[in-house]
Amino acid sequence: MLTHDMIERNQALMIVLIILVIAVGGLVEIVPLYFARSVTEPVAGLKPYSALQLTGRDVYIREGCYNCHSQMVRPFRAEVERYGHYSVAGEFVYDHPFQWGSKRTGPDLHRVGGRYTDQWHRLHLLDPRSVVPESNMPAYPWLARDAANAEDIEAKMRALKVLGVPYSEEEVKSARADLKDKTEMDALIAYLQVLGTALRQKQ
Numbered sequence: 001m002l003t004h005d006m007i008e009r010n011q012a013l014m015i016v017l018i019i020l021v022i023a024v025g026g027l028v029e030i031v032p033l034y035f036a037r038s039v040t041e042p043v044a045g046l047k048p049y050s051a052l053q054l055t056g057r058d059v060y061i062r063e064g065c066y067n068c069h070s071q072m073v074r075p076f077r078a079e080v081e082r083y084g085h086y087s088v089a090g091e092f093v094y095d096h097p098f099q100w101g102s103k104r105t106g107p108d109l110h111r112v113g114g115r116y117t118d119q120w121h122r123l124h125l126l127d128p129r130s131v132v133p134e135s136n137m138p139a140y141p142w143l144a145r146d147a148a149n150a151e152d153i154e155a156k157m158r159a160l161k162v163l164g165v166p167y168s169e170e171e172v173k174s175a176r177a178d179l180k181d182k183t184e185m186d187a188l189i190a191y192l193q194v195l196g197t198a199l200r201q202k203q
Helices: 004-009 011-035 051-062 077-083 118-126 153-162 169-173 175-179 184-194 197-202
Strands: none
Touching: 004 011, 051 153, 051 175, 051 184, 118 184, 153 169, 153 175, 169 175
């Protein structure tokens, strides 16, 4: 029979046992999630990102917005009162990868969709302190100058189809046309305006 002393003295045995414990714990935590419908099925009304929104999401990631903004409203009274309904797993099934995060230098953005006008977002991105005087967010003026990247949008959408995002062939083929004459700022605003709106429509 293994004793505590034997395990501590035998490094190889301890490594094997640690790996075994982590593997079993991981299976117990992760495997049931694959069979939970609330985790694997989209909430009613959830649609895949359009080509413009998907490009905006790429801009959001590239500019590091996730370093200061989370996208997950936790089920605590203070958060629900401030941001709206807590986030549920079915809202993120088309996000690869999701942008939950835990850093909140700025407010959580998961329910920001539809709360402000496109013009408000434009002003906020060009000069944050013009609309939020206490903001320490940097300005992003180049987004209004740079064209939205349409070069690889079809490839991105096809890759997401492989991962289970239900894009139609028509949506993929029209993606480049949807981005014509759009700026990165247009794309980012389109992305922000859709965040958290599916559950709101359901209610």
